[in-house]
Amino acid sequence: MTASLSTDVTENLKQTASRQPLGARVGIPPRRVAMNLEDTRSKHWYADDAFLTAYWSAFSVLLPEGEQFFVRAVKHYRDQITDEDLKAGIAGFIGQEALHTQGHQVLNAYIENHKLPAERLEKQLRFLLDTVGKIHPRLNLAATICLEHFTALLGEQLLAEQDHHDAINTDVRPLWMWHALEETEHKAVAWDVYQQTGGSYAVRVATMGLTTVILGAVMAYATASILQADGKLFDVRNNARGFLSLFGRQGRMTRLLPKFLDFFKPGFHPNDHDTNALVAEWRERLFGVDGEISHLVKGAKSLH
8 A cells, every 4th residue: 555656746756856945945944854664663653552553543544645636626726826926835735745645645654554454445535536627627626625733733733742752662753753843844835825726614614514523433433443453443542541532631632622613704714823932943953964864864954
């Protein structure tokens, strides 16, 4: 499954070197981070917990196909964009997403190697997205801005909450921190493409309602499938504890609700959530001189 890339992803990866200068000009540089999970000791790589690892593994399994969907949706409207900064942002967005796909395929191969159903789930999502993608390009782009809103909030939270990123196994953590930073960097690109190509408020909010329901169902199914394969589906006590840590009154996902609901404000823009200081901090922490994962970056002189 992860040994081969789709033709679209391969082409996007080939073009990443040319996109790096364009994207870097507007703060969205594609960074090629080499991932190696051979030293990871436990399949329960998040907090050594079966439920939470299954949840975040499900998210990782959905990302390669999801991010290819995002790129196709944005590329469809690229030729309609005249703003030079947004053109550069699109170049950076495509490069970053292509490299995220590649990175998560490494983690998904690791998940599959532990006899968990990453490959099957990825194929099922591919069928779903291929079916949805045939409806209308405008809806594809609307769905993309909805899902990018989710990923931007998740990325910001992962960067901001130390207990969250500390819970990730040290071998796996570089992938998630790199991804979180770049989701935060490019969070407004698809949104601006949608706005500049005539996207409406009504379509945006209606699509968010439907997207939220579908994403919730897909995540529940994928998490349950991984737990079942792991023999942990009926570990009621631990699963309930993990679920409450995410969706309970003070759960990690529950705390995102106010910012999630901002999406429904007519005048909302992703940059209304000011993450400039957070991005600057983590660019330096990850990719600055002696950055935590700067040694993993290939083929770039300065990417922070």
